[in-house]
Amino acid sequence: MMIVCDGLVKIYKTNTVEVMALQGLDMNVAKGELMAVVGNSGSGKSTFLNMVGGLIKPSAGQLLVDGKDLFRLSEKQLVDYKRNTVGFVWQKNSRNLFPYLSAIRNVEVPMQFCKDNEAMRSEAKRRERALELLELVGMSHRKDSLLHQLSGGEQQRVAIAIALANRPKLLLADEPTGAVDQKTSLMIQDMFRVLNRELGVTIVIVTHDVSLSKKVDRVVMIRDGKISSERVMKQGYLERMKHLDVSELETENMQEEFAVLDRAGRVQLTKGILEQAGIEGNRVRIEVQEGKIIISA
Numbered sequence: 001m002m003i004v005c006d007g008l009v010k011i012y013k014t015n016t017v018e019v020m021a022l023q024g025l026d027m028n029v030a031k032g033e034l035m036a037v038v039g040n041s042g043s044g045k046s047t048f049l050n051m052v053g054g055l056i057k058p059s060a061g062q063l064l065v066d067g068k069d070l071f072r073l074s075e076k077q078l079v080d081y082k083r084n085t086v087g088f089v090w091q092k093n094s095r096n097l098f099p100y101l102s103a104i105r106n107v108e109v110p111m112q113f114c115k116d117n118e119a120m121r122s123e124a125k126r127r128e129r130a131l132e133l134l135e136l137v138g139m140s141h142r143k144d145s146l147l148h149q150l151s152g153g154e155q156q157r158v159a160i161a162i163a164l165a166n167r168p169k170l171l172l173a174d175e176p177t178g179a180v181d182q183k184t185s186l187m188i189q190d191m192f193r194v195l196n197r198e199l200g201v202t203i204v205i206v207t208h209d210v211s212l213s214k215k216v217d218r219v220v221m222i223r224d225g226k227i228s229s230e231r232v233m234k235q236g237y238l239e240r241m242k243h244l245d246v247s248e249l250e251t252e253n254m255q256e257e258f259a260v261l262d263r264a265g266r267v268q269l270t271k272g273i274l275e276q277a278g279i280e281g282n283r284v285r286i287e288v289q290e291g292k293i294i295i296s297a
């Protein structure tokens with residue numbers, strides 16, 4: 001497993017209020033997975049992503065990333081983790097970009113901090129790798145443009161190359177298509193799939209973009225700081241997507257929806273499902289019949 005979350009709780013305290021952003025989140029992400037996390041505003045998605053990125057600490061629970069217990073690392077190990085194990089892409093990428101350096105220089109800069117990577121000590125090697133990455137995100141033709149001369153969508157593609165500079169095992173993206181137009185969004189969506197396939201990097205994307213969430217292997221829905229349901233790409237499509245461009249596929253009905261059973265045996269029944277079943281009030285009858293659990297009013 002790349003990520004194992006066990007009962008993650010996050011409470012933010014301010015002078016006046018306490019907010020419980022994560023309420024015992026359990027979640028696993030397999031190595032090499034391409035997945036998305038969706039949910040209403042305020043459901044805890046960014047909190048989860050920032051925690052996996054080592055940027056904030058949980059109030060309780062355990063988080064293993066690539067076998068490391070993240071919050072038992074020393075400060076030095078944590079800095080090392082942030083530099084070498086994870087790459088981050090934000091909606092507004094000004095956090096990782098230098099506006100007055102060229103695109104290629106922007107990609108080379110983080111490589112200078114890459115741990116024990118002999119190859120990256122040489123300037124020529126760094127340049128070669130930076131160019132490869134810019135090619136991968138379709139930006140090599142603008143390698144010498146200063147960052148501030150590029151459009152928002154182009155900057156976002158360079159930001160993805162930067163996030164990959166240190167060959168992270170895990171790429172985290174928070175609303176990567178939130179600030180770009182639809183055409184660029186589609187391009188970025190396909191790019192994630194290519195990066196996942198070609199580099200084998202595990203990718204976790206927090207998004208509101210419905211079209212993006214349809215193109216990943218699995219979508220996890222967070223509600224009130226916990227996972228409520230998941231949609232998983234149907235096996236047949238997974239196979240086909242290995243060989244085809246996603247844009248050639250009909251994206252409706254590619255995924256199946258599942259409710260998620262937590263460790264205590266709880267599932268969440270959404271309002272819509274309860275209404276469809278004509279269930280009102282808070283008492284339901286539960287029976288097991290021929291291997292099925294039947295919940296009725």
Ligand SMILES: Nc1ncnc2c1ncn2[C@@H]1O[C@H](COP(=O)(O)OP(=O)(O)OP(=O)(O)O)[C@@H](O)[C@H]1O
Nearest residue numbers: 012013014019021040041042043044045046047048
């Ligand atoms: N630094 C903070 N201090 C206090 N409360 C916070 C802080 N960061 C987040 N919160 C609260 O925690 C809850 C979860 O926030 P979070 O940003 O994780 O949600 P989100 O699902 O990413 O939302 P959005 O989709 O709007 O970005 C919200 O109620 C938010 O107000």
